[in-house]
Amino acid sequence: MxxxxxxxxxxxxxxxxxxxxxxxxxRVLTKFTGEPILLKNCIQxxxxxxxxxxxxxxxxxxxxxxxxxxxxxxxAWDSISESQKIFTAKELxxxxxxxxxxxxxxxxxxxxxxxxxxxxxxGQKISMLQAEDLLAKWCKIYYLEKIQNKYRLGVRTIxxxxxxxxxxxxxxxxxxxxxxxxxxxxxxxIACEKAIHTRCLNQYLEKIKxxxxxxxxxxxxxxxxxxxxxxxxxxxxxxxxxxSIEERSENSTAxxxxxxxxxxxxxxxxxxxxxxxxxxxxRE
Ligand SMILES: [Zn+2]
Ligand SMILES: [Zn+2]
Numbered sequence: 001m002x003x004x005x006x007x008x009x010x011x012x013x014x015x016x017x018x019x020x021x022x023x024x025x026x027r028v029l030t031k032f033t034g035e036p037i038l039l040k041n042c043i044q045x046x047x048x049x050x051x052x053x054x055x056x057x058x059x060x061x062x063x064x065x066x067x068x069x070x071x072x073x074x075x076a077w078d079s080i081s082e083s084q085k086i087f088t089a090k091e092l093x094x095x096x097x098x099x100x101x102x103x104x105x106x107x108x109x110x111x112x113x114x115x116x117x118x119x120x121x122x123g124q125k126i127s128m129l130q131a132e133d134l135l136a137k138w139c140k141i142y143y144l145e146k147i148q149n150k151y152r153l154g155v156r157t158i159x160x161x162x163x164x165x166x167x168x169x170x171x172x173x174x175x176x177x178x179x180x181x182x183x184x185x186x187x188x189x190i191a192c193e194k195a196i197h198t199r200c201l202n203q204y205l206e207k208i209k210x211x212x213x214x215x216x217x218x219x220x221x222x223x224x225x226x227x228x229x230x231x232x233x234x235x236x237x238x239x240x241x242x243x244s245i246e247e248r249s250e251n252s253t254a255x256x257x258x259x260x261x262x263x264x265x266x267x268x269x270x271x272x273x274x275x276x277x278x279x280x281x282x283r284e
Pocket of ligand 2: 189190191192193194211212213214215
């Protein structure tokens with residue numbers, strides 16, 4: 001199928017909502033055409049068109065909500081473009097601080113108070129009230145998620161900055177023992193501490209009730225804990241986390257992609273990104 005108004009309609013919808021469930025995406029396509037269209041093909045055809053603008057649509061798994069979702073991404077954090085659409089430079093400074101803070105903690109989430117207090121590190125450039133508004137806004141566009149008054153990285157941040165995390169925060173990133181992809185929330189093996197996605201671990205446990213890496217048995221308590229936790233946290237704290245941040249590099253600037261003239265590009269939001277966030281973690 002060649003690029004048509006169906007593609008344009010779908011792109012416009014996903015670009016303005018940022019994230020939608022796969023079911024919802026199917027509904028959008030069917031509603032427009034009256035007949036089922038293969039989502040995968042549609043996305044691929046759109047991606048061929050928007051790739052030059054460093055944008056893409058991706059079907060991914062939201063670790064946090066255990067849901068298959070379609071997300072609209074911009075891949076511009078390493079772009080030299082400094083143009084801004086939504087965020088001011090200081091807002092992006094704040095967002096960068098948030099990411100750093102969230103990534104520096106093993107459970108990968110920070111309290112609302114912590115999130116707001118980060119503005120103090122910016123020399124009052126953003127008030128606490130403004131911070132509150134920004135946090136709400138970033139949750140709305142899926143850059144952050146708020147669960148029980150705690151903030152974690154949203155599915156868009158995780159996917160847009162995947163390469164970025166790898167490049168600038170390699171010591172903080174962990175690959176899932178099973179699928180080899182980045183783990184943001186998950187379980188750590190009780191023996192070797194390897195990280196594993198909750199979903200990957202659950203799929204494995206359907207076949208065999210052992211840790212996949214060390215083949216150690218799961219206790220009924222651990223299984224219960226795993227099944228109860230929607231979020232990925234360490235099942236057992238086997239060690240004191242003595243890691244601390246030794247060094248931070250603050251060479252961050254914001255950048256975004258220039259949109260093209262077509263309607264869907266104009267409507268696309270969140271073309272702002274963050275670059276050069278780095279840290280080194282060392283064992284004390
Ligand atoms: Zn995995
Ligand atoms: Zn292990």
